[in-house]
Amino acid sequence: MSIYCTRDGAAFGPEDVKAMTTAYEAVLAELGLTDRANPITEVVACKIITCCQINGCDPNALRDLVLKQIRG
Numbered sequence: 001m002s003i004y005c006t007r008d009g010a011a012f013g014p015e016d017v018k019a020m021t022t023a024y025e026a027v028l029a030e031l032g033l034t035d036r037a038n039p040i041t042e043v044v045a046c047k048i049i050t051c052c053q054i055n056g057c058d059p060n061a062l063r064d065l066v067l068k069q070i071r072g
Contacts, residue, residue, distance in 0.1 A: 047066045
């Protein structure tokens with residue numbers, strides 16, 4: 001799953017994409033996910049995009065929020 005996508009017609013600038021990519025890589029590393037074909041990677045990407053739309057695109061905040069959501 002590539003983080004370079006849009007969701008619900010949203011478009012992101014280069015800085016937002018960079019922040020989301022950084023958060024995405026950090027979440028995958030924290031969860032020990034190395035297989036990009038693993039379906040959970042798409043879940044991670046979608047959560048990051050949604051959180052960025054709602055809460056802004058700070059990579060550390062995105063990482064923490066997505067990890068909290070996934071871990072419950």
